[in-house]
Amino acid sequence: MCGILGLISPAPVAERLVYGLTGLQHRGQDAAGVVTFDGRFHVRKGRGLVAEVFREDADRADLLGRVGLGHTRYATQGSTTLLDAQPLTMNYPFGLSMIHNGNVTNFEALRSELQNRQHRVIETSNDLELILYTLAEEIEAEAAATPGGFRALRPEALFAAVRRLRQKVDGAYAVLVVIADKGLLAFRDAFGIRPLMMASGQAEGGPEHAFASETSVFDMLGLGPARALAAEEIVLVDMDGVVHTDGGSETPARAQAFCSFEHIYFAREDASFGGWRVAAARARMGHLLADAVRARGLRPDVVIDVPSSAYFAASGLAEGLGVPYRRGLAKNNHVGRSFIVPSAIDRARVVRQKLNPIPEVIAGRKVAVVDDSIVRGTTSRHIIRILREAGAEAVYMVSAAPPLKHPCPYGIDIARRAELVAAEHSVEEVEAQLGADALIYPDLAAFKALFGGEGHCFACFDGHYPTAVTEEVRRSIEREQVASGRVG
Numbered sequence: 030m031c032g033i034l035g036l037i038s039p040a041p042v043a044e045r046l047v048y049g050l051t052g053l054q055h056r057g058q059d060a061a062g063v064v065t066f067d068g069r070f071h072v073r074k075g076r077g078l079v080a081e082v083f084r085e086d087a088d089r090a091d092l093l094g095r096v097g098l099g100h101t102r103y104a105t106q107g108s109t110t111l112l113d114a115q116p117l118t119m120n121y122p123f124g125l126s127m128i129h130n131g132n133v134t135n136f137e138a139l140r141s142e143l144q145n146r147q148h149r150v151i152e153t154s155n156d157l158e159l160i161l162y163t164l165a166e167e168i169e170a171e172a173a174a175t176p177g178g179f180r181a182l183r184p185e186a187l188f189a190a191v192r193r194l195r196q197k198v199d200g201a202y203a204v205l206v207v208i209a210d211k212g213l214l215a216f217r218d219a220f221g222i223r224p225l226m227m228a229s230g231q232a233e234g235g236p237e238h239a240f241a242s243e244t245s246v247f248d249m250l251g252l253g254p255a256r257a258l259a260a261e262e263i264v265l266v267d268m269d270g271v272v273h274t275d276g277g278s279e280t281p282a283r284a285q286a287f288c289s290f291e292h293i294y295f296a297r298e299d300a301s302f303g304g305w306r307v308a309a310a311r312a313r314m315g316h317l318l319a320d321a322v323r324a325r326g327l328r329p330d331v332v333i334d335v336p337s338s339a340y341f342a343a344s345g346l347a348e349g350l351g352v353p354y355r356r357g358l359a360k361n362n363h364v365g366r367s368f369i370v371p372s373a374i375d376r377a378r379v380v381r382q383k384l385n386p387i388p389e390v391i392a393g394r395k396v397a398v399v400d401d402s403i404v405r406g407t408t409s410r411h412i413i414r415i416l417r418e419a420g421a422e423a424v425y426m427v428s429a430a431p432p433l434k435h436p437c438p439y440g441i442d443i444a445r446r447a448e449l450v451a452a453e454h455s456v457e458e459v460e461a462q463l464g465a466d467a468l469i470y471p472d473l474a475a476f477k478a479l480f481g482g483e484g485h486c487f488a489c490f491d492g493h494y495p496t497a498v499t500e501e502v503r504r505s506i507e508r509e510q511v512a513s514g515r516v517g
């Protein structure tokens with residue numbers, strides 16, 4: 030999971046890119062970077078948070094230009110070193126600078142194709158470089174076939190290059206590219222698995238256009254209304270600010286497979302995807318949970334959440350059951366989100382560091398504690414233990430997400446089935462492992478129905494992947510994770 034932002038404007042973009050990027054910090058904390066273009070590329074990137082990489086005004090002083098990209102990185106492919114930080118830029122035979130969110134699933138085949146047939150030297154271990162060189166190859170082919178070469182390329186030629194790239198690059202990806210002297214290009218994988226939103230506004234001197242993983246950034250930048258790029262759609266905003274689009278209207282809605290986990294956990298509550306406000310979706314998940322709690326014949330005295338992503342699901346549950354919601358766990362906001370800290374050791378330490386119960390809310394009560402999901406079970410076990418130590422009479426662990434049974438190959442580090450506590454165990458077994466008095470999940474069919482049953486990916490729950498995910502693909506992803514040092 031990463032955050033991506035692109036901006037093209039009649040005014041300089043660096044300051045607004047850095048400012049907007051802070052609204053995508055929750056999507057990645059390993060590294061941050063910005064590139065701008067004013068006839069040449071200007072790049073600044075580093076490890077850590079946006080505020081750490083862009084500490085002083087001087088850190089963005091050299092980022093000149095009216096078009097640029099910003100990225101927050103959480104490594105789901107490649108290492109967490111600076112070499113793997115985005116954007117990635119190439120200057121020959123033409124200039125491209127690229128960022129992405131997602132995972133290429135056929136990266137081994139693509140890497141060997143680019144190395145062996147095209148003699149590219151792949152410098153990073155992340156898949157963005159593979160997309161960058163594949164796009165470069167396709168643009169070169171268009172330039173070779175066009176009188177006047179690269180300079181004469183029209184938007185239609187760039188769209189044709191992207192369409193051919195999609196046939197070569199499998200997996201999930203939302204990509205933004207600055208193409209020197211051509212403009213800002215935006216596209217997604219053919220299923221639209223990872224989010225990519227667009228919004229426009231008025232800057233001094235004319236209209237400006239932005240693309241981002243989430244709409245909250247547009248609110249910060251005063252842009253709107255926002256819309257999602259259709260899965261097949263390709264958009265180029267040229268250097269004069271003219272918007273060219275290709276392919277969006279041809280996509281049947283059922284072909285899309287937007288990640289349902291964006292609604293559950295990844296996106297901020299104030300984000301909106303295709304008419305779905307994340308906060309509202311989570312509150313409705315809470316109502317489903319109320320049905321599941323009632324079906325178990327339980328009635329908690331109080332509902333609390335694991336802050337902060339479970340808040341709306343918890344409040345929806347409390348509303349559905351007619352019992353009070355309270356904030357029962359205080360969160361230390363100055364440590365990262367436990368799910369997106371790469372190593373298992375760090376994760377356990379961060380959980381201990383960040384949550385502390387409020388005894389007056391907990392003691393002597395039957396407590397329903399809602400988390401967005403249960404992945405490995407480590408966090409849940411710890412939370413149940415500290416709630417008991419705070420005097421809870423009973424602890425009902427409630428997951429807003431259905432049981433996670435299958436790995437995600439699309440850019441989320443739940444790639445190894447062995448790591449998923451619900452993959453090999455029944456609900457009763459997981460309940461016992463966690464030490465809960467009850468473990469509640471929403472009904473999967475009801476959960477799917479919440480989103481209309483179509484147009485979304487539910488593969489980590491039901492194993493129905495929108496793209497071909499063979500055993501070999503899974504094994505290559507696991508090999509890559511181990512090789513890059515993200516899992517042991």
Ligand code: SF4
Pocket residue numbers: 222287288289290291436437438439441486487488489490
């Ligand atoms: S498998 Fe799960 S986490 Fe991965 S894209 Fe699909 S819904 Fe999202």
